[in-house]
Amino acid sequence: MLNLRKNLIMNITPTDFDDLFIIEPTVYEDSRGYFFESFHQKKFEDATGIKCEFVQDNQSRSLHGVIRGLHMQVPPMAQAKLVRVLRGEVLDVVVDLRKDKPTFGKSFSIHLSAENKQQLFIPRGFAHGIAVLSKEAEFFYKCDNYYSPENERGIIYNDASLNIDWKIDSEKRIISEKDQKNLDFFSFSSPF
Incomplete structure (x- = not known):
């Protein structure tokens, strides 16, 4: 029998943005299926120097073409997130x-x-x-601070100055009414 708990590691790759990291787990597969350690606090801290205690988990399910965002919470309720997909892309x-x-x-x-x-x-x-590229997707994320409606803000997903390619044709995009009312980037006064 495969000992899955021995030498578990995750590959943590820095990006060109300070403190923004891609995490790729080591996946152990055999005839029964697979196992991986999706997060390990100490290994993350040792690799990044970032101390982050997660206090809330969120999960959403969305259909193809849904764009959610761009969302954030401002201080004092700002959030760091660890995001992943459970189903789809x-x-x-x-x-x-x-x-x-x-x-x-x-x-x-x-x-x-x-x-x-x-x-x-x-x-x-x-x-x-996020933009859902598959037929549907289940999205999961951990937050290091609690959700606070009073501190929630948004930037419009199609802001011309940001020029984000969402990989979804404009006629197939599904955007909530709330997200359609988000500010453009230059109207948002960043508190960060």
Whole structure:
């Protein structure tokens, strides 16, 4: 029998954005299926130098063409997130709102899927959104702060200055009424 708990590791890859990391678990497969450690606090802290205690888990299910975002919470309820896909595939997009960083106002995107099992650690100070590329997707994320409606903000997903390619044809996009009312990037005064 395969000893799955021995030498569990995860590959943590930095991006060009400070404190934004791609996490890829080591997956152990055999005739029964697979096993992987989706998160390990100490290994994450040792590899990144970031101490982050998650206090809330969220999960959503969306159909093809749904774009959610760009969302964030502002201080004092800002959130870091660890995001992944349980079923299907999404384009995960973040925008750096940290005014003191060279990547301020720039976006980063990655394909996350149940198949590739990759995750993205998003530090506080980013707006976040997803576009569902598969027939449907189940999206899961951990947060290091509690949801606070009073501190929730949004930037419009199709902001011309951000020029994000959501990989969904415009006539097939499904956007909530709430997200259609988000501010453009230059109207949003970043508190980060």
